[in-house]
Each structure stands twice: as C-alpha cells, then as structure tokens.
Amino acid sequence: MITDGDLSRRRFLSAAARGVLLAAPANAGASPEYPLFVAQGSPRELGRQHGEQASEKIHAHLDIMATQGRMSKETLCSRALAFRPLFEKYCPHLLDEMRGLAEGAKSTLAEALAVNIRGELGHTAAEGCTTYVVSRAGTSNRGMLAGQNSDMTSQIPRLGYVLHLKPVNKPEILTWTFGGMICYHGMNSAGVAHFANALGGGPEDRMGMPHYPVKRLMLECDRIEQITKLFQTIPLASNGNYVVCDGHGAILDIEATTAGPEFLKDAGAGFLAHTNHFVCSRYARRENFAQSWKDSFPRLDRMNSLLQGKFGALSVGDMKKFLSDHNGYPTSICRHDSENQTVASLISEPGERRMHVAVGNPCQNRYATYSL
Numbered sequence: 001m002i003t004d005g006d007l008s009r010r011r012f013l014s015a016a017a018r019g020v021l022l023a024a025p026a027n028a029g030a031s032p033e034y035p036l037f038v039a040q041g042s043p044r045e046l047g048r049q050h051g052e053q054a055s056e057k058i059h060a061h062l063d064i065m066a067t068q069g070r071m072s073k074e075t076l077c078s079r080a081l082a083f084r085p086l087f088e089k090y091c092p093h094l095l096d097e098m099r100g101l102a103e104g105a106k107s108t109l110a111e112a113l114a115v116n117i118r119g120e121l122g123h124t125a126a127e128g129c130t131t132y133v134v135s136r137a138g139t140s141n142r143g144m145l146a147g148q149n150s151d152m153t154s155q156i157p158r159l160g161y162v163l164h165l166k167p168v169n170k171p172e173i174l175t176w177t178f179g180g181m182i183c184y185h186g187m188n189s190a191g192v193a194h195f196a197n198a199l200g201g202g203p204e205d206r207m208g209m210p211h212y213p214v215k216r217l218m219l220e221c222d223r224i225e226q227i228t229k230l231f232q233t234i235p236l237a238s239n240g241n242y243v244v245c246d247g248h249g250a251i252l253d254i255e256a257t258t259a260g261p262e263f264l265k266d267a268g269a270g271f272l273a274h275t276n277h278f279v280c281s282r283y284a285r286r287e288n289f290a291q292s293w294k295d296s297f298p299r300l301d302r303m304n305s306l307l308q309g310k311f312g313a314l315s316v317g318d319m320k321k322f323l324s325d326h327n328g329y330p331t332s333i334c335r336h337d338s339e340n341q342t343v344a345s346l347i348s349e350p351g352e353r354r355m356h357v358a359v360g361n362p363c364q365n366r367y368a369t370y371s372l
Contacts (some may be wrong), residue, residue: 062115293341
C-alpha cells in the first residue's frame, strides 16, 4: 500500500543498497527519510552487519549519551559492563550479537552494551508516548493494528533507522530503532508487535535487565503467553509499559515493573490504549500520578475516545489522523515544541507484515512504508 505520503519501497530499497539517504518531499523543515538496514545470519553476523551499516549513528549516539549524562565515555562503558552478567544469564545470544555490533562499528563491546542499556546508565530524559493496539474486530479489514507516537528530544531523528533482521530459526524482525540499539519499537513475521510507554512512579529502580534487550526477546516470540513468561522470569531495572498483540489475535497491555508485571486485558472493548501513568489497581494511586506526565491523562482519554468512535471500521488512515491529533494542545496526542518532537509515529499491520513510520511529526502526514 503506497499513498501520496508514503515512500515507495522499491525506491527506498534501491537507495539503501547504494547507501543513500533519500531526500524528503520538498517542504520547510523536512527531515531525511529513515534508512533501511538489513542483516541476516547468526547472532554474531546480525550484529556485525548492523554495526557496519549504522557505525556513524552508533558513535554519534555514544557522544550524545556521554554529553547528556555529563560523564566520560570511560565512565559510560564502565557502568555498561556492570550489566554484562545479566546479559550472560538471560540472553547470551544477544551478548554475542553485540560483540558483532562492536566489530562492525569498530567500537568496543562495552560501547555496544552502553547503547543497548541507555536509560539505565542515568542520562536519558523520560519520554511521553501514546500507544494503542486494536483487535481484528475493530478494524475495517479485520486485521490487527498497533503502534504509537514516540516522543523524544530533537537530537534523536538523525540517529534513527528501520532495522530488518533475519535471524536463523527465529521470526524476522522489523524495528524502528536508533544508534545501535538491537530493538526498539516493532513487529515480527509471526504477527507479534509491541509498542511502549514510560511510566511515572511505581516500584523503585534496581539492578536488573534494561528494557531494550527485553524488547528484542519479545520479538523472538510468536505468542503472547511467551511474552508474559519473559516478564515473569526476567528482573527489570526500571518500570515500563507495553501494548502487545500476536498472530493468533490476542491483545494485552503489560505494566512491567521492577516488582513484577501487571497484565491488563481489554475487558471486551476490542482495543487497548496507554500513555504514561499506571492504570492497574495496584499502582494507580495519587503518589504515582504525581510523578506522571500531566498530559498523560488527557492523551489517554482522547485516544480511547477516538478508537471507540470508529471501532469496527478502523484503518491505517484513521490511525494516522489520530496520531496527528492536536485536540487540547499542548496536552495533545501529537505533542511537540521547539525542544521535543514526536519523532516516530508508527503504525503496524502485523497480519500484513507491514509497518508505517512517520518522517517528522505525524501532523506532517509523511509516512514511509516498510515490509517484512
């Protein structure tokens, strides 16, 4: 499906093969399109090919992390290595992939670990995002839809790309990511998709697994039951929320905390939306709300209202409109200013094995379409 606002996959693949970033449609403030990087093979080969293609973005990401964290790269790497035993215990194949990432980018294992730990090293600002997942009953073509607005600082877009991974004996993965991270938001060829929000308040942070490798492990699954087991098994370093779906038609929201996960079902609604505050009864309390984004509550109300209003006939086009919604600005779903941007609006169609990624803020309505 290619629309006027979409980038033709053929043009995109041709440019990616030549190592060229395509120019965006001519308009003021246009950003370059996100490149597509493809890697296949063993974990080491996946990492090496990824690192070779993303080398400049990986080193730029490390510079930003050090600057924002007000620490030297040596300190950054020392902190990252403290997480190595957790990777060895819970995902040794991903540690091997990061060895390959370091080889491809001509960096060190510690640096490859650092960009995949990121927030737990103490430098990143919390991000305010709006996520959703819609069951087959809610869409016009009876396919599933999931996605989000991803709100970050304006430094991130130049680090971003879409990564298509083809691992051995595992589902193919399509993820929008940046700066060497082996997974961020995305979907796999088995119909699993996940999108994420930060959470305000809740249980205290601790030494545990960062979210980014766990996101990758989620996309190695083919059923939601496998994903829930991950969160029941792996200790997390911090709290975060996920909307998820699988190729069998299941949808779920997971408020994943350092004290364990809380699973939220749709209660027959046929869709789930989430922003940046707790919804589960265990943590939906005043003291946690006080640590949440003030615009989180109106964003959730608005997204729920929009989804309910067209439930049964929802389409990719509707989601593009919803993600660009400015109702109640500056507490709107599309929330950007001079310092922060909605840098990646993502709409996945897991059944069609297709993902649409906004180039620039979603209200500019410029999307590139990528397929598995």
